[in-house]
Amino acid sequence: MSQTTTATGVSPESPSLPVVPLGELLPWALLGGLLLMLALYFVGAEQGATAMFSGTGIHEFVHDGRHLLGFPCH
Amino acid sequence: MIGQLLWRGMLAGLIAGLLAFAMASTFGEPPLTRAIGFEASQADGHHHGEAHSHGATGEGHHHGDGAGISRATQSSWGLLTGVGVYSTALGGLFALVFALANGRLGRLSPRALSVLLAAGGFLALVAVPWVKYPPNPPGIGTAATIDLRTEVYFLLLAVSLSAMMLSVRLARPLRARLGPWNGVLAAGALYGLIAAFAWGLFPTVATIPAHFPAEVLWQFRLSSLGIQVIIWAVLGLVFGALVERARRRRQLTGRASATA
Numbered sequence: 460m461s462q463t464t465t466a467t468g469v470s471p472e473s474p475s476l477p478v479v480p481l482g483e484l485l486p487w488a489l490l491g492g493l494l495l496m497l498a499l500y501f502v503g504a505e506q507g508a509t510a511m512f513s514g515t516g517i518h519e520f521v522h523d524g525r526h527l528l529g530f531p532c533h
Numbered sequence: 534m535i536g537q538l539l540w541r542g543m544l545a546g547l548i549a550g551l552l553a554f555a556m557a558s559t560f561g562e563p564p565l566t567r568a569i570g571f572e573a574s575q576a577d578g579h580h581h582g583e584a585h586s587h588g589a590t591g592e593g594h595h596h597g598d599g600a601g602i603s604r605a606t607q608s609s610w611g612l613l614t615g616v617g618v619y620s621t622a623l624g625g626l627f628a629l630v631f632a633l634a635n636g637r638l639g640r641l642s643p644r645a646l647s648v649l650l651a652a653g654g655f656l657a658l659v660a661v662p663w664v665k666y667p668p669n670p671p672g673i674g675t676a677a678t679i680d681l682r683t684e685v686y687f688l689l690l691a692v693s694l695s696a697m698m699l700s701v702r703l704a705r706p707l708r709a710r711l712g713p714w715n716g717v718l719a720a721g722a723l724y725g726l727i728a729a730f731a732w733g734l735f736p737t738v739a740t741i742p743a744h745f746p747a748e749v750l751w752q753f754r755l756s757s758l759g760i761q762v763i764i765w766a767v768l769g770l771v772f773g774a775l776v777e778r779a780r781r782r783r784q785l786t787g788r789a790s791a792t793a
Contacts, residue, residue, distance in 0.1 A: 476643055476780060478636030479535060487535045488629050498622035502615050508683035519602040522671075524615020527561040527757050529659070529668035531682040 503530040537785050538628045541775040546624020549767035550617040553760045557616055561760060562608050564753035565670050569604075571745060572672030620764050627654065627768055631776075638701065643780065644773035651769025657697035659761040661728045662689050665735055668757040670749065674740040682738050689735055696727035 503525060505511060506518035518525075518532075525532050602611065631643075631650055638646065666686050674682065700720045708716030741750070779785045 475640070476635050476776070476785065477534070479632045481633075484535060484629070484632055487539065488633075491539060491625060492629055495622040495625045498618050499626075502619045502622075504683060504687075508680045516602070519607065520611045521615035521618075522602075522607050523562065523565060523612040524557070524619065526565060526668065526670055527557050527612070527753075527760055528616065528619055529663065529757055529761065531666070531674065531679060531686050532669070532671070533674060533676060533679055 503528065507532060534785055535629075535632050537779070538632050538776065539625055541779065542624040542626075542628025542631070542772055543621050544624070545768050545772035545775060546621040546627065546764075547617065548771050549624065549764045550620025552767055553620055553763045554613050554616045556756070556763050557612055557760050558608070560756040561753070562612070564749045564756065566604075566608075567746070567749045568670035568672045568753060571749065575672070575742065616760070620768070623764065624768055624772065627651070627772065630654075631772070634701075639705070642773075643776040644770075647773030647776065648769045651765045651772075653697055653701065655761065655765035657693045657724075658690060659758075659765065661693045661731075662686065663754075663758060663761075665689060665732050666738070667754050669740070670753040673742065673745060673750070678738055678740060681736075682740070685735055685738065689731060692731050693728060696724050696731075699727075700724040 501517060502521050506515055507525075508531075522532070627650065631647060634650060635643070635646060638649075641649065666682070666689060700723050703723065704717055704720035707719045710716065711719055776785065
């Protein structure tokens with residue numbers, strides 16, 4: 460059977476996804492979630508109130524983005 | 534399938550980030566540059582510590598010569614990296630939340646669910662925190678309060694996000710009890726109530742120097758909000774479209790529909 464595109468969301472033909480079991484999601488959420496949160500932390504907060512590395516290089520490099528993305532900077 | 538969703542989330546985030554960078558570069562940098570100018574003019578004649586106080590990590594960094602990173606780099610590659618990494622990572626997290634929500638929040642197409650999640654995420658992580666702790670350009674805020682400001686900001690994010698998840702979780706039983714319209718209204722009212730209490734209870738940190746140009750502050754905050762609107766709108770729309778496209782092409786395989 461061929462799927463057809465529907466303009467208005469829910470319909471029997473809309474390409475809905477199978478539910479992802481929680482057991483399958485958990486390892487991704489833990490590992491992926493942690494790495495992605497770490498990336499957000501480096502852009503948003505590293506070398507501000509807390510620092511994993513000394514110096515101000517990271518803070519300085521992403522400085523403008525940090526301000527414009529709404530993080531408390533300095 | 535989660536891996537495939539994750540890739541698409543990060544791709545949608547990257548696209549959103551590039552558009553947000555264009556916005557940030559065009560409308561965000563001018564007020565930011567003027568704020569640095571104000572900061573420098575204040576620092577010249579003032580004792581150290583008031584307007585010219587920077588970073589909690591030691592010596593005050595001057596914009597331009599700190600750690601050898603020039604303003605030109607900060608406002609181009611630095612800005613692109615910051616906004617790009619933020620947006621891409623956000624896209625990945627968004628895909629994980631989407632994988633959790635899919636099929637558990639009623640019958641919604643991937644596009645509709647993606648847009649709804651983006652709207653909820655924007656409300657909880659941007660709009661509500663923005664009201665209490667709006668973004669500030671350089672020249673606002675003192676080193677003495679960076680710890681406090683960072684703590685209350687992230688605490689408010691956590692409260693707001695928890696309240697949003699609670700409301701979404703309660704929407705289904707409330708719908709069953711009060712009907713589809715009133716049930717969703719009640720869930721929304723619960724979030725609004727918690728947000729209002731948080732606005733009232735969280736401490737206000739006043740850091741704006743007396744003579745900071747109001748026009749610059751307004752433009753900075755407006756452009757900052759615009760950047761976030763672009764990120765979340767593009768993320769929600771592009772991710773949903775990518776998922777439905779892949780689904781129609783049978784590229785996303787789950788348990789129920791292994792057609793390969």
